[in-house]
Structure formats: structure tokens, C-alpha cells
Amino acid sequence: MSFFIESAIAEGGAAPGGDTSSLVIMMVIFAAVFYFMIWRPQSKRTKDHKNLMGGLSKGDEVVTNGGMIGKVAKVNDDFVTITLADGVDANFQKAAVASVLPKGTIKSI
Numbered sequence: 157m158s159f160f161i162e163s164a165i166a167e168g169g170a171a172p173g174g175d176t177s178s179l180v181i182m183m184v185i186f187a188a189v190f191y192f193m194i195w196r197p198q199s200k201r202t203k204d205h206k207n208l209m210g211g212l213s214k215g216d217e218v219v220t221n222g223g224m225i226g227k228v229a230k231v232n233d234d235f236v237t238i239t240l241a242d243g244v245d246a247n248f249q250k251a252a253v254a255s256v257l258p259k260g261t262i263k264s265i
Contacts, residue, residue: 205251208255208256209250209251209253211256212228212231212236212253212256213228213231214228214229214230214231215227216228216256217257217258217259217260217262218236218238218253218254218255218256218257219253219255219257220238220252220253221253221254222252224238224240224246225240225257225261225262225265226238226239226241226246226262229245231250234249234250235247235248235249235250236248236249236250
């Protein structure tokens with residue numbers, strides 16, 4: 157009695173290629189999982205962030221990707237000036253703004 161795969165295939169008469177329809181079904185399932193678990197949520201996050209960057213205005217309280225919290229003092233095409241403290245202004249790219257905070261958050265911190 158032999159436990160080698162080659163002899164099992166030779167005795168059973170099964171083709172080593174397998175069924176191609178099951179392969180196609182698995183590829184479709186894999187593509188659907190990839191789309192719904194990875195691609196779609198990422199594109200939604202990207203769209204939301206672009207809307208956030210486009211909606212920035214003077215007086216918004218924001219937090220940057222680096223964790224700095226401040227109030228928007230000036231908005232340009234690509235950059236924003238954020239007041240971090242009295243007399244301390246810093247220029248950031250718009251893409252560095254992670255989120256807009258509710259009004260009054262800075263005073264409550």
C-alpha cells in the first residue's frame with residue numbers, strides 16, 4: 157500500500173488539472189471579498205477626507221495627523237495656517253488635517 161499522490165492519481169484515473177469552474181468561482185469570490193473589504197472602504201475614506209479638506213474655513217478647530225490641535229487662521233489652496241496657542245502659528249498642508257473638531261473643544265481641553 158503506497159501513500160504517494162502520484163500513485164493515487166494513477167489508480168483513480170482523475171485528471172491532475174481539476175475542475176476549472178470551481179477555480180473561476182473561487183476567483184470571483186476572492187474579487188468580491190477584496191472589493192467589499194478593502195477597496196470600497198478605502199475609497200470612501202479618501203472621498204470623505206477630500207470633502208473635509210475642501211470644507212476647511214477660518215475658525216474651524218482641527219487636529220493634525222501629528223496630533224496638534226489648533227484653530228484655523230488662514231486657508232490657501234494647498235496650505236492652512238493653524239493657531240496652536242496665542243501668538244504661535246504654524247503652516248500645514250491641507251492633507252495633514254486629520255479631522256475637524258466640534259466648536260469649543262480647545263477650551264475644554
